[in-house]
Amino acid sequence: MTDPIVSVRKLVKRYVNGFEALKGVDLDIAEGEILALLGPNGAGKTTLISAICGITTPTEGTITVGGHDTVRDFRAARALIGLVPQEINLEPFEPVASTVAFSRGLFGKPRDPRLIARVLDSLSLGDKATARVRELSGGMKRRVLIAKALSHEPRVLFLDEPTAGVDVELRRGMWEIVADLKRQGVTIILTTHYIEEAEAIADRIAVIDGGRILLVEEKAALMARMGQKVLHVALTSRLETVPETLSSYALSLSEDGHSLIYTYDTRAARTGVVRLLAAIDAAGLQVADVTTRESSLEEIFVGLTRHEPEGNVA
């Protein structure tokens, strides 16, 4: 990787109550990529983001953003960062446009009402500019949070569960906004509990659990490396049970009895697909169709985080 835009080294965060939420995190994020940070509740996603953004002070370790240390050179580092927090923290009585303009001012940027209007429009909030925050729906408030983060034109954008509580249509809209930002060269780190979301938009996936990064990998490579494939063999006739002669293969029968299902590992030297098809033919079964399906990221994810090492409860 060429110089990463965000670099986290041996990051430990111990909260005042002694709880260690991050146990030595190392993570590099490349400029312009979309990294999805996945992990169960309480894994440490928000803590990691908060440490990078300056909301919590790291106990140990170093973080740089754009080459600037986030503690020693915090102004330069933070000026590059936009954060959409997980919690909806907004002043209830403030008009939307003024709370967004406030964010821009906080980041030291000159007033620019036209830019604010453009950002609000891009988030379909144009008609809400003068409305008070408390008059908005939950999904609109979340978009106001995004507008606040975009108001100061960040180069690195953190989205902590941006699509929680957002309807399906809006979620797609948000994915488009993210893709658009990526085209403008913005680096995006997002956490989500919707695996399909990570599958749809991320370039790389990081999985965190119990305060440790378990894996960081290109999405495509990850799915190819760890993916299992499922082979569906549709038959012209209906079966009651899997024929005796095929019992050496770990086959299962679909509910309607019309197809055989074979799961195999793409990493294996021999997948056994060819031999299986020959055996099916030899068993006198007529094959109507053959399809394969890659297992989803979700299955990979569940497999990784299934064994909770310390039984943390969020």
Add this chain to the structure above:
Amino acid sequence: MNLAAIRAIYVFEMQRFFRTLAQSVVSPVLSTSLYFVVFGAAIGSRIETVEGIPYGAFIVPGLIMLTVLTQATSNASFGIYFPKFIGTIDEILSAPLSFIEITIGFVGAAATKALFIGLIILVTAFFFVDLAILHPVWMLIFLILTCVSFALLGFIIGIWADNFEKLQLVPLLVITPLVFLGGSFYSISMLPPAWQTVTLFNPVVYLVSGFRWSFFGEADVAIGLSIAMILIFLALCLGTIWLIFRTGWKLRK
């Protein structure tokens, strides 16, 4: 120095103030007017003069101080407590600004509000009593120094408080008694000698005395001492803020 950020915080706070201007101004003006009626007219008709000053006029500086102190403290403490309470403080903490800019923004706004209200009360006073201000520039200096010092104190309280009770507690238990016992309504020389000595430990005495001097040229304590005391108080507040800044105390998790 991130000037745009200071400006953003200051303007944001002032906008909040002006949005609720009626509430912000009506209640202090009303309560001050009541003081004038009760103390100035009712009691004043029996007291005649204090140190040669008609009682109604004598209490004006103290009344303004009373309001300005409480307003500066409560405005600043609430100003920083509210973002902590609803969580918008996170955005401020993640912005490229240091504690110094945060303090200037919030304290500056709270001090301005208190000054504004203090001046309104001064104007109100002219409707009730004959008043001449001997040293108007000193009057303003005292007022501004007081606004800033107590806004700093309020800011510290707002950072320290982690619930609404604590937020109310200090103003209620400390500031109000200090102000009432600070010579707002009487001259220190009217007290028995022992109490006069006790009173000298009350910092508000020096404020009220100095402020009254700027009006009438009469003071309970030497004017130089008044100025020194308020500067010491200011320095103490700034020192405390600096300590908080150094430790990141109670703002960052």
